[in-house]
Amino acid sequence: MKQKVFANTENVCLNQIHPNPTPQSFILIEMKKIILFIGVYLALCQVVFSSEGRQVKSINFDWKFTLTNPQGASAKAFDDTKWRALDLPHDWSIEGEFKKENPSGTSGAFLPGGIGWYRKDITLEKIDPNTIYSIRFDGVYLNSDVWINGFHLGFHPNGYLGFEYDLTPYLIEGKNTIAVKVDHSKLPSGRWYTGSGIYRNVWWETKNRTYLLEEDLFITTPQVSTEKATVHLAASILNQKKRKAKIEVQINVLDKEGQLVSSTVKKYQFQKQQEIALDFEVENPNLWSPKSPSMYTMETIITHNGKEIDCYSTTFGIRKVEWKPNEGVFLNDEPILIKGLSNHQDAGPLGVAVPEDVLYRRLKMLKDMGCNALRTAHHPFAPEFYTMCDTMGFMVMDEAFDGWWNTKAKFDYGLHFEEYWKKDLETFIKRDRNHPSVVIWSVGNEVKGYTNEQQKLLVEEAKKWDTTRPVTQGRGYKGDHIDIAGFNGHGEFKNVLEKYNEDHPQKLIIGTEITHTLQTRGVYRTKTWYRTKDNPAPWEKPEHFKKLEPKIYKIEDLSEEEVFEGISPKYQSSYDNSIVRIGVRDDWNRVEQMDFYVGNFRWTGFDYLGESFNWPARTANFGIIDLAGFPKDHYYLYQSLWSDQPMVHLLPHWSHKGKEGVKIPVVVYTNCDEAELFLNGASLGRKPMNESRQIVWQVPYQKGELKVVAYTDDKIQASKTIKTAEEAYTTTLTTDKRVLQADRKDVLHCEVSVVDQNGVFVPNASNELQFKVTGGGHLIGIENGDILDMSSSKYDLNRKAFNGKCLLIIQSNGQKGNIKIEVEGEGLKSQQLIINTIVL
Missing domain, CATH: 2.60.40.10 (Immunoglobulins)
Structure with a gap:
């Protein structure tokens, strides 16, 4: 049956x-x-x-775990009764303490690694001689060894690809013990936060001997x-x-x-x-x-x-994708632009152990924004990611490796590349090649010192397993063997893409990592910020700015003098004016104007852990959505450029105590023809949208209501209103579900917002909040989006609101009944919310 x-x-x-x-x-x-x-x-x-x-x-439930390296833990008879009980997926690094001295450093968000062991018993009443028994791990980070009943099954160094072992020769009737050692003791092992442990699903499979x-x-x-x-x-x-x-x-x-x-x-x-x-x-x-x-x-x-x-x-899926030189990409004979985002796989407070519900919510946000393509930076993602992309409608640039033979982080996969790359590339392509969402392969990213011959080896090996898709490489445009020229930061300078097209007219260009801009949710500056000049990266020097200045797409200041003083230089402005080399609007104009430039994968969709500028920062602010999953203003800028659904957005917020009479630049993003701004009911004028991709009013500040109305063909298509907030009074709790399944897997997100007595959001609130979750659910993550907040996202039940918001992620614990969410705050009226759990 x-x-x-x-x-x-x-x-x-x-x-x-x-x-x-x-x-x-x-x-x-x-x-x-x-x-x-x-x-x-x-x-x-x-x-x-x-x-x-x-x-x-699925055998995700009821494992035993220790973050130690006990002798003899692979043996079946080993006593693990005092180990911690937990369910998979699991990431132990995110459970650790942020410490400046942790060897993961800026790359790994200052979180710990270590050696961890997992054990689980499987009972078999009978072993069928005509059956093959196997175990499949979708992802273990890093350097895993697996045993069954004390027999060593194998070693797997790649932390991003799944692997499978045949258990059949070693099984017995009765209890069988699986033991897994995960060695992530040498750090940094990546240029971003990698996590540690059995962080993806694990499966037990049986099949006939003819299969x-x-x-x-x-x-x-x-x-x-x-x-x-x-x-x-x-x-x-x-x-x-x-x-x-x-x-x-x-x-x-x-x-x-x-x-x-x-x-x-x-x-x-x-x-x-x-x-x-x-x-x-x-x-x-x-x-x-x-x-x-x-x-x-x-x-x-x-x-x-x-x-x-x-x-x-x-x-x-049944579809036809054509990449035509100097014409662009055609999907089912229709031209299409790549409206793409690069992402790492972590989900902020959860690290890399990401439940399906959380992944779906993140992808749904990107879909609603108008995004149609995603790049897996810089490694294979979990299998369920590709299935969601298939059914939700994302094109995927599937990336196999970050670097090749030379390590980029001291202890990364480059140490094993020579021995494993061919097998891993074959596994990767065979795993994902039946997904219609995957439209292009990438064999590397910013590879250190690669040669043309090395690129040829990678591309030819990839094409042994699939010739139906083109192959690219992040910042691999100098090589002759990729089908599509991939440009990262260098492609953000003026005339670089045009010059490459002149020299290589038969190759399309894709922005594998374009563009880099930075924003902090709720933070605004009116003077344009350039990284090389104002906060250079470790490989940049301030004096280089004069040399680079003619190549940069400069953005005009929104005011002669800075309107918003006293903001930490570690935060970036949520106007579109904190750039590395080019802003969002200028780059999207290039995409629409150049047929050979087929689109891009912005760096990044979500803020991610790691690659911070220094202690005490968990990350840099490259995402258009913050660590908590709250959109920044760039989210709405991209929506105005990418979405077909009428929309309008205005910024900044309208709660600027002490700024009465000061001219505030009010910026509007819309995909409609024009917009009209109202302050306390009085029109401040109607303006058309133009190639600048934003409409700006200089508005003397006064308390009250700011409203924008967007028109197309003189008909109202969308509107938005923001109001001045009074003193913080309480919080509101908003969830993405009204019930949870009592299955130990289902997850809901609870958005906590600080509001005044009239229910108006307080955009600069920083009240200390206390959280309590009881009943049929438990907290698996707390996040406010503040990159400088080094509180534990797992164990600290107190958290400051950051610019008025905080997020709770709650998972079913398997108990039927109510879940009570309680929030108290410094100087705030307490709130609670009841969520029901059900058994299906």
């Missing part, structure tokens, strides 16, 4: 299914009616498993039109039995509704391995795109003597 899971976000009214839609709620609530056993990740991955053949089970090799499965769509598409399948079936396999293979292609659109049955006889190559035709296909991310499922059923022995399915 096959168990099927189909999910697609297209044409689904999520609010009819669940009042606060998440990937769990919109898939699981419906699917649990027909699924006897399946985890959240299985639903997200839309994989089909056979109850008589292949079975996959489909999932890593060899490759689905391509060589011919695509709106009338008809050809779908090509290449696959392998492995027979580990001594006798010849005599099997029947049925392959079904199903649409997003689960309806059969194509099918074939083949019979095979073979001894060890059988290759399969088949073509299918799909009439009037639903083509995949960011606006319409339609998915199909290919189901492969293997039977022997009429009995099903394996069933494996994977989702895929």
Whole structure:
């Protein structure tokens, strides 16, 4: 009896299914009616498993852990009763203390590493001689060794790629003990925060000894039109039995509704391995795109003597991507610009152990902003990330490595590169190549001292496993062998991209890391800030600014004298005037004007841990969304450039005590034709949007209400109002869910905002807040977005509001009943909120 899971976000009214839609709620609530056993990740991955053949089970719960290195911990008989009990995924570094002396330093946000051990018992009542038993880790950072019943299974140095071990020869009936050693004692091991531990999902898999090799499965769509598409399948079936396999293979292609659109049955006889190559035709296909991310499922059923022995399915998309020199990118014969963001994988207060709900919320914010592409900087992400990108509609630049043979951090993967890179690159591409979201590979980023021959080796190796996508490299434009020229910071200077196009007219250019601007939520300066001049990076010198000044896209000051004095120089302005080499608006004008410049991946979407400028800072402010997941003003600037939905946004806030009569630059972002500004009901004029991509009024400050109205074709399309806040009085608690599943996995986000007695947000509030969560949930993260706040995001239950806000991340602890969230604050009226938990 096959168990099927189909999910697609297209044409689904999520609010009819669940009042606060998440990937769990919109898939699981419906699917649990027909699924006897399946985890959240299985639903997200839309994989089909056979109850008589292949079975996959999450084993994330109930591990034992110690952040020590006890002798003999790999032995089955070792006593781990005093170890800490926990669930996976788990990142122990984020649980540690921020210390200036921690060897991770600025790269790793001053958090600790160490050596940690995990152990778990699995009980097997019976071992089937016709079954293969294996364990799969989606990601362990770093340098892991795994044992089963004291037998060493292997060593894996790559912290970003999954790996699998065959357990079959070592299992016994009864209790079996898995032991994992994770050695992250040598730091820094990366140029950003990496985390430590078994930080992704772990799976227990069983399958028949004759089975489909999932890593060899490759689905391509060589011919695509709106009338008809050809779908090509290449696959392998492995027979580990001594006798010849005599099997029947049925392959079904199903649409997003689960309806059969194509099918074939083949019979095979073979001894060890059988290759399969088949073509299918799909009439009037639903083509995949960011606006319409339609998915199909290919189901492969293997039977022997009429009995099903394996069933494996994977989702895929039908789409055509063309990269045309001097014309741009065409998706399904339509031109499309890359509206992209680079991101690291951490989620602020959670480190790198990111629940699916948290990842989904982050991607949903980017989708709502108008983003259509993401770059995995600078390594493979978790498998569920790609499935969400498939079903939500993101194009992905999938990046394999940061550096190559030469280390960039003292103890990074470069130490193992020579031995492992070919196998890891093969694993990486085979893992992700069936995702329609993946449209381009990247084989490196800012690689130190690479040679043209080295680049050739990487590109040729990548193309052994996939020739359907182009290959690029972050800042790899000097090499001859990449298909698309990738530019990082150097491409932000004037005339660099134009000159490259003159010399290489047959190569498109993509901004693999463009542009770099900085903002701190709620902070404003009216004078333009240039990093090289005002706060140079370690490799920059202030005197270089005069030399670089002609190459920089300068931004005019918003006032002759600085309006907002006394702000820490470690914070950056939320006007679009804190830049490295080019601002957001100037760069997007370049994208729209140059056909050979197909778009970019801004650095970055979210603030991330690590790569800070110095103690005491956990990061720099490159993100357009802060560490807590609160948008900065740049979020709305990008929305005005990228989104088709009418919108308008104005800044700064309108609570400037002591500034009465001072002219405040009021900036408006909108994708409408023009906007009108009102102060306390009086119009301050109507202005058109132009190539500057912002509208500015100089408004003498007075308390009250500031309102903007946006028009297209003289019709109101959007409006926004902000008000002057009085003294802080209490907090408001807003959550993204009204109920939690009592499953130890479901997560909600609670936004805490300081408000005055009239409920008006207080944008400069910094009250000390105290939090308490009881009942069916527990706090897994607290964050305010302040890069200089070195409080523990796991254990400090007190946190200052930063510019009026703080975020609580709460996860179900498995108990049915109410969750009570209580917030008290210095000089504030206390608040509480009740959330129900349910069992499905």
